[in-house]
Amino acid sequence: MTVTELAAACGFTPIHIADETAPIKGAYACDLLSWVIGRAEEGAALVTVMTNVNVIAVSVMAELPCVVLCESVTPDEVTLQKARDQGVSILSSSKPTYETCLAIGKVL
């Protein structure tokens, strides 16, 4: 499933689409960055409420193509710019983390 297909299937709002073709292979939900970088598998969507720029850096290192921001939290401009520069997609979910994961789990 591509990031655009994931957004459409789950009702997430695309904030930035980096790579239309990158497959989303799974998901990993956590707000602590060292758990994310150490445990998320390559290709996973990162489900989090953290919006600072380090979330993008971690996604790049761990090769997570897409960040799903829960609870309608919005990324700051620095984060958004880094996402554009580094090719990481950002989607916005209006729901809390658990419900966001449930939605992803249904379609993946």
Added chain:
Amino acid sequence: MEPIKLSFNVDGENFVSAGEASTAVKTTLKKMGFPGDTVRRVAIAMYEAEINMVIHAHGGTVDVEICPDKIVIVLADKGPGIPNIDLAMQEGYSTAPDDVRSLGFGAGMGLPNIKKYSDDLEIETELGVGTTLTITINC
């Protein structure tokens, strides 16, 4: 092939630029055609060590040596040093201050992650003098 050497300065307490050295090394290794798994392991281990220098040690220097069969990353700082390495290596142990925790750091998983993703990790540290990590990743 002669080993390729790259060097970086890491700015202390700058959380926006933190990770730039790791990103540059990742890009270089990818371009050179190293296997995806090797590139990812280097990126993760080096990022954790780079961010530790920013959070705990006011920045420092990174020297990377790229050989066909291994990548060696040496990160040196003039920070406070690590009083108890065994304790620091434990999952969950962290002295990260609150402002850093609010950014998502401070899980106490960075050093364990470096150990997990590298083939060899050596830590030299002296209180009040600094810390040097030598991370080796075989291809």
